[in-house]
Amino acid sequence: MTGKTLYDKLWDAHLVRQEDDGTGLLYIDRHLVHEVTSPQAFEGLRLASRPLWRKESIVAVPDHNVPTTTADRGNGTAGISDPVAKIQIETLNANCEEFEINEFHMDDIRQGIVHVIGPEQGATLPGMTVVCGDSHTSTHGAFGALAHGIGTSEVEHVMATGCLIQKKMKNMLISVDGKVGEGVTAKDIVLAIIGEIGTAGGTGFAIEFAGEAIEDLSMEGRMTVCNMAIEAGARAGMIAVDDTTIDYVKGRPYSPTGETWDKAVEAWKDLVTDDDAEFDEIIRLHAGSIDPQVTWGTSPEMVLSVNAKVPDPADEDDAVKAKSISDALEYMGLQAGQAINEIPVDKIFIGSCTNSRIEDMRQAAVVVKGKKVADNIKLAMVVPGSGLVKKQAEDEGLDKIFIDAGFEWREPGCSMCLAMNADRLESGERCASTSNRNFEGRQGQGGRTHLVGPAMAAAAGIAGHFVDIREIGGAS
């Protein structure tokens, strides 16, 4: 018998039953809930008079709609000027109260982006199945967990049954071999992977990220990589458990203690792919050949080295692909052949569940320290991923570094990652953003998004255009 992959082990451990056609009923250990994709699910439960299966499995937090200016955040939901957003957050509060769910409210220091606070609280543990009505739930796979983004019907299903109906996915291994060069971060690794396999490359697969460059990453970096598995089409991305994982989890509010901790650690050590396991597909990248990345188009796969030139649709033989390139260039207001490091930007956004953890804040702060944002920058903002990240950054003096350089230092939330609140791009504005999606209109209708890592975004703010972080120094 051949061995099992990490995904096989997680699947087998959570399988309650399986239909003849292979459809499985998977038990869900942790359900994270936010305001946007839950109201219709709670409504469904109420209409059918169904109780929650296990309320302790749920942790809720408002994040997508919350205002990020300190002035607006002072008064709880009363400070939300958008009446529709306000109703949505109040609806979450009311639902959590009615169903007795643990919620971190807007004024709680533990509030933040759902994918930042789960791990931060130890609510995400190795070996768990984690779901959330949000596609970036793949983030939690960094802990050797099986984490899926789900739709609202599934949110309701998990609430009512404690389980998710799933077909087993195929196994893909993406191995990033060797070490990355100076100045190359987790974000560059994952963008390079997406550039390689495409936004649909991982569709139908659970991806395991492995290799020396992945093992070398901190948990923050691993979360950045798994976060964007969904941008490669994979509903779940994951990384094997090692000492880095266990050290991160230790001592967090929801983490086990005492004897249970020892027992858990023992079990977690098995959360690795067996040596003789087989993958349906294996992709290898050389870490040493990855440059700092910048997306130039309207899909995360439209990504290149900061030193490359914007592609020319005329060089593409496939007519459908050539049309995507020319559509993207038109939307982005770019010329074929233009040098990426000469593209000027208007706004800088450092935040989102991809890059708003303490390590990201530090990487950006190193670059801006003692400098000023360029004159052409209309707005540069840093939005920490949670109240606790914000506090830690302030304890380290990072807020001052950003403010002195001309950045705005905001309250935690999703913010300009998807522009559901007041933080957004105006039509035609160009943003260097540490978020995960550069789709048309993602950061505001007509807005133009270039995805980069935190140090690269910070550097673009100082230079006024993209620059290779390795040329200005300061990157970690």
Add this chain to the structure above:
Amino acid sequence: MEKFTVHKGLVIPLDRSNVDTDAIIPKQYLKSISKTGFGVTLFDDWRYVKAGEPGMDHSKREIKEDFVLNQARYQGGSVLLARENFGCGSSREHAVWALTDYGIRAVIAPSYADIFFNNSFKNGLLPLVLSEGDVGSLFKAVEANEGYELTVDLENQQVITPEGKTYNFDVDEFRKYCLLNGLDDIGLTLQHADEIKAYEEKRKVEAPWLFA
């Protein structure tokens, strides 16, 4: 959930690949706490000249004349034809609700993003896969013939053209069964409540930290 058995409808050709859920329904509309009313803002950025806001009178907004949904010949369409990787991006089920609320019953594309694909089945929307070549031929046929209608027969897993040509498609047995019968899968799962409880009891012993 609305049953899906056989559906005959006018085809709307959306000639784009990687149509993402942000394009299907932009974020400002996700603030709604209801499942209905998303149809008028389906493909909002492509359909209207200026960005809309929830609660406004969408019938008064200036439209982009050349976008397919705004062309006279595609009014009343209920079968959407698109290119590869349809529905990529966010998990928002609002994308499916916007399509169904508009009146779309089936989507035909060479491939879909996983979460969108899954969400569709929960709402009586059939996302069916045909080969890139077949989708290409259908695009040509739709553009060449005004009033082009397709019949989608789920029971027999066939798409039938007006000329009588048929294309077969695959669909999971379980999903097909739920769709044909309009079944809610929460009810189906709860039939196995005892098994779920038994699993839970076993896990509480094996891995108590998961239940703290």
